[in-house]
Amino acid sequence: MAAAPDEASESVKTEPELLEDVKPEIQGCADNEEAALGNGNGVSPKPSSPQAAAPAAVTSQAGSSDVPDRQTLLAVLQFLKKSNLKESADILLRETGILDGEDAHCLSPEQHSDTDGAEHSILSRVTAGSASLSSAPGASANSAHGKVSSGPQDQPDVSAVLSAYTQQGDPALYEEYYSGLKRFIESVLDCHRAELSQLFYPLFVHMYLELVYNQHENEAKSFFDKFHGDQECYYEDDLRILASLTKKEHMKGNETMLDFRTSKFVLRISRDSYQLLKRHLQERQNNQIWSIVQEHLYIDIFDGMPRSKQQIDAMVGSLSGEARREANKVKVFYGLLKEPEIEVPLDDEDEEGENEEGKPKKKKPKKDSIGSKSKKQDPNAPPQNRIPLPELKDSDKLDKIMIMKEAAKRVRLGPDCLPSICFYTFLNAYQGLSAVDVTDDSSMIAGGFADSTVRVWSLTPKKLRSVKGTSDLNLIDKESDDVLERIMDEKTASEMKVLFGHSGPVYATSFSPDRNYLLSCSEDGTVRLWSLQTFTCLVAYKGHNYPVWDAQFSPYGYYFISGGHDRVARLWATDHYQPLRIFAGHLADVISTRFHPNSNYVATGSTDRTVRMWDVLNGNCVRIFTGHKGPIHSLTFTPNGKFLASGGTDARVLLWDIGHGLMVGELKGHTNSIYALRFSRDGEILASGMLCVSMHILGESVKYCL
Numbered sequence: 001m002a003a004a005p006d007e008a009s010e011s012v013k014t015e016p017e018l019l020e021d022v023k024p025e026i027q028g029c030a031d032n033e034e035a036a037l038g039n040g041n042g043v044s045p046k047p048s049s050p051q052a053a054a055p056a057a058v059t060s061q062a063g064s065s066d067v068p069d070r071q072t073l074l075a076v077l078q079f080l081k082k083s084n085l086k087e088s089a090d091i092l093l094r095e096t097g098i099l100d101g102e103d104a105h106c107l108s109p110e111q112h113s114d115t116d117g118a119e120h121s122i123l124s125r126v127t128a129g130s131a132s133l134s135s136a137p138g139a140s141a142n143s144a145h146g147k148v149s150s151g152p153q154d155q156p157d158v159s160a161v162l163s164a165y166t167q168q169g170d171p172a173l174y175e176e177y178y179s180g181l182k183r184f185i186e187s188v189l190d191c192h193r194a195e196l197s198q199l200f201y202p203l204f205v206h207m208y209l210e211l212v213y214n215q216h217e218n219e220a221k222s223f224f225d226k227f228h229g230d231q232e233c234y235y236e237d238d239l240r241i242l243a244s245l246t247k248k249e250h251m252k253g254n255e256t257m258l259d260f261r262t263s264k265f266v267l268r269i270s271r272d273s274y275q276l277l278k279r280h281l282q283e284r285q286n287n288q289i290w291s292i293v294q295e296h297l298y299i300d301i302f303d304g305m306p307r308s309k310q311q312i313d314a315m316v317g318s319l320s321g322e323a324r325r326e327a328n329k330v331k332v333f334y335g336l337l338k339e340p341e342i343e344v345p346l347d348d349e350d351e352e353g354e355n356e357e358g359k360p361k362k363k364k365p366k367k368d369s370i371g372s373k374s375k376k377q378d379p380n381a382p383p384q385n386r387i388p389l390p391e392l393k394d395s396d397k398l399d400k401i402m403i404m405k406e407a408a409k410r411v412r413l414g415p416d417c418l419p420s421i422c423f424y425t426f427l428n429a430y431q432g433l434s435a436v437d438v439t440d441d442s443s444m445i446a447g448g449f450a451d452s453t454v455r456v457w458s459l460t461p462k463k464l465r466s467v468k469g470t471s472d473l474n475l476i477d478k479e480s481d482d483v484l485e486r487i488m489d490e491k492t493a494s495e496m497k498v499l500f501g502h503s504g505p506v507y508a509t510s511f512s513p514d515r516n517y518l519l520s521c522s523e524d525g526t527v528r529l530w531s532l533q534t535f536t537c538l539v540a541y542k543g544h545n546y547p548v549w550d551a552q553f554s555p556y557g558y559y560f561i562s563g564g565h566d567r568v569a570r571l572w573a574t575d576h577y578q579p580l581r582i583f584a585g586h587l588a589d590v591i592s593t594r595f596h597p598n599s600n601y602v603a604t605g606s607t608d609r610t611v612r613m614w615d616v617l618n619g620n621c622v623r624i625f626t627g628h629k630g631p632i633h634s635l636t637f638t639p640n641g642k643f644l645a646s647g648g649t650d651a652r653v654l655l656w657d658i659g660h661g662l663m664v665g666e667l668k669g670h671t672n673s674i675y676a677l678r679f680s681r682d683g684e685i686l687a688s689g690m691l692c693v694s695m696h697i698l699g700e701s702v703k704y705c706l
Contacts, residue, residue, distance in 0.1 A: 171216040174207050174223055177288050182230070184280050194309040195273040198316065199293075201231050202265040205242060206292045209261055213248055221246070234317050234629035234650070255567075259319075259587045264298040266321035270306040274299060300324055314663065315627050317650075319587045319608040323624035328661025330622040332613070334641045335381030337598050339400070340392060380659070382600045387616055389599065390558045395514060399441075413684045424459070435520075437509040444532075446518055448506025454499040454520045454530065463493040467533045499530050501537045508550045513557045517574070521548035527562050529574060543570050543579050549591040554599045559616070561602045563590030569604045571616060581619040585612060594635040603644055605632030611646050613658070625656050627663055634677040636686075645686055647674030653688050 073092070080089040181203070185196045204227055211220035228239050245251055251258065269277075281290045293299070300322070315322050392400075413419055424445060426433050435448030444464075446456045458464050465488040467473070476486045504523030511518055517538075518530040527541040527548055546565035553560045559580075563569040569590045571581035583604065592605035596613075601622070603613050611632055613623035630649030637644050643664070644656045653667035653674060667686070676689035 171211055171214065171219040174211060174219060174288070175226060177286055178203065178207060178223070178227060180284065180286070181280075181289055188276060191306045192270075192273045192276055194312055195269045195306050196277055198267045198269070198312065198321075199277070199297075201235055202267070202297055202321070203289060203292055204228070204231060205238075205260060206296050207288075208242060209245070209251065209257065210292075212245055213251060215248055217246060232316075237630075238319070261296070263320055263587065264296060266298045266300060266324055268300040268302065268307070268315075268322050268325075271301050271303055273306050274301050298324065314666075317629040318610045318626040320610065320626075322626050323610075323661075327621070327624045330620070332622050332658055333380060333382035333386070333598070333600060334596070334658045335378030335598065336641055337381055337384060337389075338377050382598060387600055389556050393514070399514075402441075407681070410682065413680060413682060419680065419685065434505055435508045437511055439511045439515050440513065441515070444511065444515065446509040446511065446520075448509045448520055448522075450505040452500075452502040452504055452506065452522065452524075454502070454506055454509060454518070456497045456499065456518065456532070456535070458495050463495055464497050464532075464535070465489060466492040466535055497535045499535060499537070501528055501540070502526070504547070507548065508552070510551055510553045510560065512553050513555060517553075517557075519551045519553060519560055521551040521562055521564075523547040525564070527551050527560075527572070539574070539577060541572055541577060541579075543572075544568075549589060550593045552593050552595060554595045555597055556599050559595075559599065561593045561595060561604075563593045563604055563606075565589050567606070569593055569602065569614070571602065571619075581614075581616065583612075583614040583619060583621070585621050586610065589631075591631060592633055592635050594637060596637055597639060597641045603635050603637070605635050605646055605648070607631035609648070611635065611644070611656070613644075623656075623658065623661050625654075625661075625663070627654055628652065630673070633673065633675050634688075636677040636679055638679050638683045639681060640683055645677050645679070647677050647688055649673040651690075653677065653686070 076092065077089050080086070080092070181199070185193060185199070188196065208220055208224055211217075211223060224243060228243070231239060241254065241257065245254060245257060251261075280286075281293075298321075302325075411417060426447060429447075429449070432450040433447055434450055436445065438445045438459075443458065443460050443462075444456055445459055446454060448454055456464065467487050468476075468489045472489070473487060476483065480486065499518075499520070502520065502522040502524055506520050506522050509518060509520050516532055518532055519527060520530065521527045525542065525544045525546060525548060527544075528537050529539045529541070530536065531538050541562075544562065544564040544566055548562050548564040550564075551560060551562040558574055560572050560574070561569055562572065567584070567586050567588060567590060569583040569586075570579035571583070572579050583602070586604065586606040586608050588606050588608040590604050590606050594603045596602065600616055601613050602616060603611060605611050609626070609628045609630060609632065611623075611625040611628070612621050613625075614620065615622050625644075625646070628646065628648045628650055629652070632646050632648040634647045635644065642658060644658055645653060646656070647653045647670075651670040651672055651674060653670070654663055655665040655667070656662070657664045667688070670688065670690055672690045674688050674690050676687075678687050679685070680687075
């Protein structure tokens, strides 16, 4: 049964709504403190009232400590009776234990067919102590909205009994509740103050949103003006959005704040600090703050010493708080796949010969490098067939042979041996360049522009050529040794090719490992696959509903990842026009994506200030990294797959240990947003870029400003 919306006033909820509001309180009465704490490894506090959990000595007046709970049960019993749900009423009477033990055992299902006597028994106990309801926040709300009425049978009105839940307390007292908690936290020991101070921001946001949602605009504005200056500086952007939400209608169109209200904000607090908070809320009977803690916060309790402010500041800042500890406990296969055995021919200078003294030269032993993997299987590597990967083509094998040769000759980089740097400048771009990618062999560079075009340049003397037409290809001898050269049309040779197809600015480009394809993503919501043999669009992948900010090829080709404004990342295969996986979990735009070197995982960075790792096999989130104070624009893995680096608008570069799910370092030196990150092939040097380029070498930084 449900009342029509027009029949219910703004301050009184319909009966089904009342029942939904009662459920958390009833569950809280049944749960004990041991159940609320769980096993100590992490809790999301179950709905329970501080009054129900408070010691008997706190409210010892005529046994009135449980009166609000008994009145709530009576209201539910009345509703069940009106709805002809007598069996449910019987079960409620037995399970809650509100009756004497002997009465509960004596009431059989037949005797429960009429619950009037049971209700009268409960009512007599409730009304005996009804005069002692003045200290709870709910009681002040009742007095503000009307007294509890007593009919001929002394049964309180349902709406009056539950007015504390429907109104969520007197809006004029919100400032007092928040100020009281603030004074308490400032008065505790320093070791607990830093941990409990984490409550300020989520409580501030939820209390403000609650005032706005209940259409208390004046109280909400006063509350915001008084306390928004107490929040941490890295929440400024969120507070700016929050300040624009002044009416209930504004909340419906703001996805970020809706997510904040519906998801749980994660706080990591020591057990001692949590007990201090719980005891304070119980003694003050601060139901308003306690209900927010229960409904909207996830308190991850740990045993041990409280964390310092420096430790907390290093991990907080995201839209959803810290990551839950169990979120980073899943095993991740971060090792590299075993490379196929490829024989590397010796160079001419390595062959035996005679030197100037007539002695034969010795062969140079091949060095083990990052390019040539050990034949022994890495214990941290995923099974070879965990996900299907494309087979190596002859051209891929030639590329790997070239990489192995270059790796054998490579000089180890370090502070005393810095790499050489080559810059390419785009002339006459008129600030329209929005994306750049370079092939691994530095033979081509692609740029995405705000005019919806993609341009590809050759970085070698060899010009870009297209394949001949069908009629011309039929005339070519397919058995000739130079067939690959004959199929190219010399008439189309040029240093630059322009690709048309997008209908909005291009935000990212990515070359395939074999240099045969190019990806581009755009504001038009599509990801396009271009052929570098014909320089035409092969496929337009349509799945995102809004602009696509990033797209990246897998190290093995075939797969690619995309992320966009719709707050999800999608895994694609070049031969499927629909996504293979949808990675959903971010609370805001996904603006950076990157494949792990073994292609079994992908990393995503978001404007919700978190980095997530996803398993390609099943689509599950296996890592959540928090610590950034701004949107994350760049990600890169070390070549050995053990570490992940992330950079964002907070001018910080953070290093993450993938195996343990921990932050292992922070690289400082930038003063503005970081838009690019890349490791050297040996993993010894990390280059980061904003308006200048920095190289970080074993804790030392070298900066080249443009």
